Amino acid sequence: MTVKLLFTLTAFSIFSLSNSLRIFAVLSFGSHSHFTLGNSILETLHEGNHEITVVTPYLRKLPMKNFREISTADTLDKFKNDQLFDGFDFRKMSPFDMMKFIYSMGDVTVDTYLSHPNVQKLMRSGESFDICILENFNTEAMMGLVDKFNCTLITYTTFVVVTWIDDMAGNISPASYVPHPFLDYTDKMPFTERLINAMTFNIEKLLYHFDHLPKQQKLFKKYFPDALRSLDEIRSNSAIIFMNNHVSASSPRPYLPNMIEVGGIHVRPAKPLPKHIQEYLDAATDGAIIFSMGSIIQASKWPEHKREAFVTAFEKLKLKVLWKYENDTLPNKPDNVMISPWIPQRDALAHPNVKLFISHGGKLGTTEAFYEGVPVLGIPIYGDQMMNIAKFASHGSSIQILYEDINEKILSVALNEILNNPKYMKNAKNFAARFKDRPLTPQQSVVYWTEFAARNRGAQYLKSAANDMSFLQLHLIDVYFVILSAIAAVLLLVYKCMKFLLLPVKSSVNTKVNRRNSKKSQ
Numbered sequence: 076m077t078v079k080l081l082f083t084l085t086a087f088s089i090f091s092l093s094n095s096l097r098i099f100a101v102l103s104f105g106s107h108s109h110f111t112l113g114n115s116i117l118e119t120l121h122e123g124n125h126e127i128t129v130v131t132p133y134l135r136k137l138p139m140k141n142f143r144e145i146s147t148a149d150t151l152d153k154f155k156n157d158q159l160f161d162g163f164d165f166r167k168m169s170p171f172d173m174m175k176f177i178y179s180m181g182d183v184t185v186d187t188y189l190s191h192p193n194v195q196k197l198m199r200s201g202e203s204f205d206i207c208i209l210e211n212f213n214t215e216a217m218m219g220l221v222d223k224f225n226c227t228l229i230t231y232t233t234f235v236v237v238t239w240i241d242d243m244a245g246n247i248s249p250a251s252y253v254p255h256p257f258l259d260y261t262d263k264m265p266f267t268e269r270l271i272n273a274m275t276f277n278i279e280k281l282l283y284h285f286d287h288l289p290k291q292q293k294l295f296k297k298y299f300p301d302a303l304r305s306l307d308e309i310r311s312n313s314a315i316i317f318m319n320n321h322v323s324a325s326s327p328r329p330y331l332p333n334m335i336e337v338g339g340i341h342v343r344p345a346k347p348l349p350k351h352i353q354e355y356l357d358a359a360t361d362g363a364i365i366f367s368m369g370s371i372i373q374a375s376k377w378p379e380h381k382r383e384a385f386v387t388a389f390e391k392l393k394l395k396v397l398w399k400y401e402n403d404t405l406p407n408k409p410d411n412v413m414i415s416p417w418i419p420q421r422d423a424l425a426h427p428n429v430k431l432f433i434s435h436g437g438k439l440g441t442t443e444a445f446y447e448g449v450p451v452l453g454i455p456i457y458g459d460q461m462m463n464i465a466k467f468a469s470h471g472s473s474i475q476i477l478y479e480d481i482n483e484k485i486l487s488v489a490l491n492e493i494l495n496n497p498k499y500m501k502n503a504k505n506f507a508a509r510f511k512d513r514p515l516t517p518q519q520s521v522v523y524w525t526e527f528a529a530r531n532r533g534a535q536y537l538k539s540a541a542n543d544m545s546f547l548q549l550h551l552i553d554v555y556f557v558i559l560s561a562i563a564a565v566l567l568l569v570y571k572c573m574k575f576l577l578l579p580v581k582s583s584v585n586t587k588v589n590r591r592n593s594k595k596s597q
Contacts, residue, residue: 095124096529099204099224102131103147103188104212107370108439112233112319113210115341116521117142123522128204130194145193170257173457174279178287181213182294188217189298198223205529211313213239215291218309219299227533228309229525231317233438234459235325236334238279239287240318243310245541245549246331250276253328259461261469262326284546311542312535314528317521319438323509324445325466333537335524339510340517341439342446345425352397352423355413359395362430362494365423365449367399369437372456375401381481383407388486394430394494397423424449431494436460441467446511448504450493454478472502 098120102113110133121127126141132151134144168176188194198220207226209217210233221228232240237256241248250273254260258275260268295306302309314333321338330336348356356363366385368374374382382405389396390409398405400414408414421443424432432444436455441463444451451473453464467473474493476485493499515523528534547553 094526095126096120096205096526097126097203098128098206098208098525099220099226100127100129100208101188101217101220102129102133102210103184103214103217104210107133108437109210109212109233111341111439113208113231115343116208116231116317116337119340119518119521120525122518123526125525128202130188130197145197147188147191147193150187150191168457170255170275171278171282173257174282175286178213178282178290181215181287182290184212185214185216185291185294185298189294206525208525211239211243211310211316213287213291215239215243215288215306215310216294216298218306219295219302221309222302222304223299227528228313229315229317229528230313231319231337233319235320235462236318236328236330238276238283240316242280242283243313244316244331244334245311245539245544246334247329248276249329252326254462254465255279256459256462259455259465259475261462261466262328263469312533312538314531314533314537315524317524321510321513323506324442331537331539333534335520337517337520338438339442339446340521342421342443342517345422346419348419348422348426352413352415352419353426355395355397356423356426356428359428361393361395363426363428364389364392364394364396364431364433365418365420365429366396366433367418367420367440368435368454368456369440372435373401374399379406381478384481384483384486386412387483388490391487392490392494430500431490436464436467438463442510445472445503445506448500448507450499450503452476452489452493454481467506470502470506471498472506473499 098117100113100117102110102117104110110131114131114133117127117129121139121142128143128145130145130147132147134146134148135142138144189198202224204224204226206229207221207224208229208231209220211230212233218228230240230243234240235256236246236248238248240246251269252262252264254262254264255272255275258268258272260272264272292306295302316334317337317340318330318334319338319340320336322336324338347353366374374385385398386405386407386409389412392411394411396409396412397418398412398414399416399418399420401416402414405412405414420440423429424443424447429447429449431452432440432449433452433454434440434444436451436453437460441451441453445467451464451467453460453467453473453475454477455461455464455475456478464473464475468475474489476489541549
């Protein structure tokens, strides 16, 4: 029996080792929410017995076996010094300013990471990997690492599908019912919204192709001068694209078969809360509110009148409030408010006494709330937050307040409505049920499709023919040009024919007129 057991374990170990993938990844964007999503994908694959090598600015407190970290922690200070994360500045930006900012941030990220000594050392090491996992956040030149390490490319996005993902995959987003992520529209758009939506998408496509991509091409040539393939060839060959979305949290829209929804990948079983938070929420017999604006927006930096509006509104409630607040003291803090510079948000939202989540509408935080069936009072600041909250509001599980409109009266009205009207909690619970109702968990999907990409050597048969088309071909500009040219030629021919046919008539009329005039003159 012992021999059989030993043989079984040995065989299993050999089988596991032979099927273990060597996975390389770059977690390049400095925002902790972006890191959380990418890290969740990697942890899931590590749990699936795969070996991970990751370039990351956030290092683990405790190392893990077969999980090698290559530190770029010093880059965080650079991004903060460059003020890339001043969320309040984003409020002043138009969608087009936001696009240009994100594109420029992609340029800075690529240059900072690929020039980093630790990354350069790895690039010269001669190592190879089976899979390369990269976030595509306008950092296309980073994909040169795929050929450098001779691996299959898998990408992921923290957004819903956006222009740079569609372009890479050869996918389409009909502007008639797919809202641009920087607009607070849903899939039900009247004419004016469809007009603005279409203009926004098309202007972004022009900016992307004629401004952003040329800059990424230069960076690609700078860091990969001996690349065997062009950047366009590499980026159009992403075997799988993991999307931080689920149809229940957005709306039905076109996807190619290699575009896989893994929204909720970061939501793990809730862990025990710190003792002081557990006791605080346990004592909230009338209910509790979690208030967090994420890692970028700091409530402690809000103008005094905005903070005071929340303080006054909270003071009127019987519920307790757990507020992520970055300073040690909050002026005029009510007795029913606890402040903390850090909150274990996912774990706190799972507490049964939590009745509401006040948030900026970030994708990860709202997903955690709705996973637990908790309604959201959204105060969107920038990026896709407006669209996220607009969609949840259309589901009847959220209320939106604009930052500019915040005052005590508006807050109190919104709080009373969402806390006392049972429809919001009911709709949030229904949302949670729909979100969880899928054939595979997000974790299972990530493991399956990553191994699928390795087994099928990039799964070329899942790719769209659009990947091999030029911008003019894909958008039928050449076809429209021929059609318009043909119409113009026909109109010109008709004009010439009419002119030719009418010329004798005109000539005859002119002759008669001339004769009359000559007779009169005689």
